[in-house]
Amino acid sequence: MKDVVYRIAFTYVRNSADALDIVQDVMIRLYRYDGVFNDDLHRRQWIIRVTVNKAKDVLKASWFHHREIDFTQIPDLRNKDKNILEEILQILLKYRSVIVLHYYEGYTYAEIAKMLGIGESAAKMRAERGRKLLKLELTEGD
Helix, strand or coil: CHHHHHHHHHHHHCCHHHHHHHHHHHHHHHHHCCCCCCCHHHHHHHHHHHHHHHHHHHHHCCCCCCCCCCHHHCCCCCHHHHHHHHHHCCCCHHHHHHHHHHHHCCCCHHHHHHHHCCCHHHHHHHHHHHHHHHHHHHHHCC
């Protein structure tokens, strides 16, 4: 689960140090959480929602500025995936988050909508627009 939190945080903040801070904050929040999870899926969705919120907090912070992206710190990233991830990190955040949650983490659009606090149709539309942007970027290089 730590790797999932890291990947999601990294897609938002695009910096390994900030992503690791978010992972630590999320794990501490999970440890201190005194509620009850219905099942493992509910727990995973809660963790992802907290991760997204923490990442958005970092993006809003006055001290935050764009740093150099370090792809060597992402777990299980092959060279081919690195090129695609570089392009994903260039698209708008609202499209990027849906793309990562659906294609990298395997969540359905209904689950993504719940985690991000948007409608299911909005999640599908963001994925479609994100795919179009990625296709445009990836085919421009050919």
